[in-house]
Amino acid sequence: MKNALAIPVLLATLAIGVAAAQSVWRDEAAFFDNDGMLMRPNPAGWPYISASIGGGATNMMAPEGQEEEAKEIKGDFHVIQMNPWALDQYMESGSFPEGTVFTMTFYTLDQNGFPGDRYWAKAVTAMEVGVKDSERFEKGWGYFRFEAGATTAKAFAVERCQACHIANAATDSVFTQLYSGLPKKE
Numbered sequence: 509m510k511n512a513l514a515i516p517v518l519l520a521t522l523a524i525g526v527a528a529a530q531s532v533w534r535d536e537a538a539f540f541d542n543d544g545m546l547m548r549p550n551p552a553g554w555p556y557i558s559a560s561i562g563g564g565a566t567n568m569m570a571p572e573g574q575e576e577e578a579k580e581i582k583g584d585f586h587v588i589q590m591n592p593w594a595l596d597q598y599m600e601s602g603s604f605p606e607g608t609v610f611t612m613t614f615y616t617l618d619q620n621g622f623p624g625d626r627y628w629a630k631a632v633t634a635m636e637v638g639v640k641d642s643e644r645f646e647k648g649w650g651y652f653r654f655e656a657g658a659t660t661a662k663a664f665a666v667e668r669c670q671a672c673h674i675a676n677a678a679t680d681s682v683f684t685q686l687y688s689g690l691p692k693k694e
């Protein structure tokens with residue numbers, strides 16, 4: 509595992525200048541600042557894993573007593589991607605290596621334009637990110653949310669995000685049971 513991480517970590521180190529200047533990274537490994545804040549990833553070109561419409565995590569976290577109202581909200585369109593080298597390793601081993609990054613990008617739904625009952629993903633509203641780093645995070649993964657325009661984010665407490673993933677997700681806190689775009693182990 510250590511050797512497998514060496515190349516991505518080297519690439520990330522070489523690209524630190526760029527990442528720091530733009531406050532985004534699209535390197536192979538997650539990039540944290542000195543305060544342990546995750547810098548916003550740029551998943552352009554990363555493999556597609558899943559797309560869905562609905563409340564997702566945000567509506568499922570409806571405040572007590574407002575669960576029914578939350579169900580009525582159609583919710584955003586969201587697209588899940590992951591860093592390419594981690595996907596390669598997952599396909600070989602069937603497990604997610606240290607340094608795996610998932611991004612879930614939320615878009616507004618747009619229904620104008622062409623005829624027919626179609627919906628489009630339009631403007632990006634937020635991005636949620638999961639990073640596997642067992643040295644940094646108690647239960648193996650750190651979870652983050654970037655509102656539109658935010659460039660850094662602090663990890664959420666386990667109870668806020670990962671608890672639901674641990675209880676319901678099929679593989680190491682990841683909802684692999686829902687991801688038709690995730691290739692199977694070779």
Ligand code: HEC
Nearest residue numbers: 560564565568610612636637638651652668669672682683
């Ligand atoms: C009540 C359950 C629940 C909570 C709480 C929750 N999630 Fe999730 N999360 C899900 C489900 C279900 C999916 C499957 C993808 C989808 O909704 O399309 C998911 C998928 C994800 C993914 C994609 C990769 C993966 O792990 O499968 C990320 C990243 C993510 N959530 C981040 C977060 C963050 C950040 C929080 C806290 C702010 C959070 N989640 C809280 C249920 C939850």
